[in-house]
Amino acid sequence: MNVVTRKLIAKELYVNRWFVGGGAISAVVSVLIAATSKTGFNIGALTWLTTIIATGVMLGIYGIMNERKEHSLQFVLSLPLSVGDYVLAKMLGLMACFLIVWLAGSAAAMTLVFGMQAVPDGVGPYVVLLCVFMLANFAVVLCGALHAQSEALTSAVVIITNMGVSIFMFTIGPLPGISQSMWGPTPAWNSTFWTVLGCELAVLVVAFTLPFFLAARRRDFL
Amino acid sequence: MTNHKHLSMRGVRKNYRFFTLDDLTLELEPGQVMGFVGPNGAGKSTTLRLAIGLIAPDAGEIRVLGHDIPKNQAAAKRDVGFVSAEMRLFPHATLGWHMDFMKSIYPEWDGGYAATLVKRFNLRTEQNARSLSLGEHVKATLLLALARRPKLLILDEPTTGLDPVARHEVISEFMDVLRDESRSILFSSHNTVDVERISDTIAFIDRGRIVECSNKEDFLDRWRRIQVQLPPGTALPDLPNIVHRQIDGHFVTLTTNQFSEGLQALIGPHVTGIQRMNLEEIFVANVMHHREARGQ
């Protein structure tokens, strides 16, 4: 990997340190709140969801759109790297930022589900799917933002994909394979689960690799 | 010793919806300063961006320091410093952070020189990029490029937003670069005074085409304003290379872009004055001339 790419990934983590740190802490704290009581659970779950979604949105907006708008893109492109190097640095850098928050949030959530008696283990599969959904969601946001030529388009990508979380919760939750055992004591790692998981991972892989193919064809960066 | 041109653009074309850069040919030798001038929208920034690989040409060849652009731009950019007046640094990082960033990427980074430039350009390393004024931003990005001591500097309006003192400091640093005959500079500017002063070659672009590209001294030697006072009843003979003719009764002012003693003789004995023109006057006369030729 080009040393410039490595440095740019480090830079991504550095400039987004407040979002990332704050987001990770907020996600963990939300889970702690969720652990307190029934009302606490609702509040905590909501803030947990909001934190992870908001982190994705912020990284998409500040990470990519603003760089273009604030003309620091020209500065980056004046460095000794190729298009492919730039795309790689952006994808890996922003993904690394998101992963920190996502890992903190997901680990905390998993601990809550499988560690606390009050929370039925049956909800485990649903939570796993939700977490992976948000990761795939972010990959799509990144992919879209890297290729959108205008601010409006980038904003649209960000907004629409985040509406997707609500859509997910309303469609996946009621699926028979999931809802049947959601409130039970044992998690059901059934075919519905694996199918949905498979789809999510496929989307994740495609969204993550598409920029590299598209970048190879892109001729103008400004 | 191989004398690789530092920049070579041949037959380059770039189409945009409302503008086309056509048949662009430009060459820069090591040790040279090329000043690139032209009206707004003529294609200066487009040309410089093509040179650095930010945009790709629709036709033609571009080579920078021997590398094919845009294919091998990563390798070329190791030794090229590109600064544009609209370029911005990462807003939430300090100048000091940027200097460390550059140092980690470029082994040739000269920390001592960078520190000197911070003082000379009146900047502060602890200052966040987003709080820099336009002029300070320009100076900061120039600093980051200069301290790497790149072989080739490609600069798009590098004196934008600079007060006269800062401009003087910046121009001095550019000229210091030229102490080394293996380094070169290509810069575009509206500041014709600076271009006239430090350029070895002047390239003039208008509406997407290079209309002039020559040695500065020759260029300035060719243009003249000639004042003629005609006695009543006389007329001027047919004269070649007159770019502009202004008639006020018996007083005629001719502008020529190919002055010679032969031309002076042709005009005859009624010449009352011959003036050299500065680059700004030539610039305006040239553009007006081309507009008239196009019937505008």
Added chain:
Amino acid sequence: MYSGINISQTDARPMYLQILEQIRARVAAGDWPPGKELPSIRALAAALNVSVITIKRAYLDLESEGVIVTRHGKGSFVADVNGLAGELTEAKLDEHLNEAAALGRQLGLSEDELAARLRRAQRNLEKK
């Protein structure tokens, strides 16, 4: 050493000519004695913030006038010709006299009228 040379871009005379004249003046005055090494073209360009090509032109003209000599690979030196300083000043005088003659003709002065004007100028000098 060369910090005293100044180029004005508002002067009607071209930059190379200003440099040329200022170097000539220093040689004529003896400030730059015969045999003295001139700054390299690039060093002078950087010191004066003027293009290399302009300095080159000035040096080439100075060399063709015999004011300096350039030794390939070694640099440029003030020409070691006896009485060069005096020669330069005389060349300058001739230049001014030629100009005065041309102006006199434009004004329609006769040879005597022009000579009278010169005498007046000399007397003004003596008064000072």
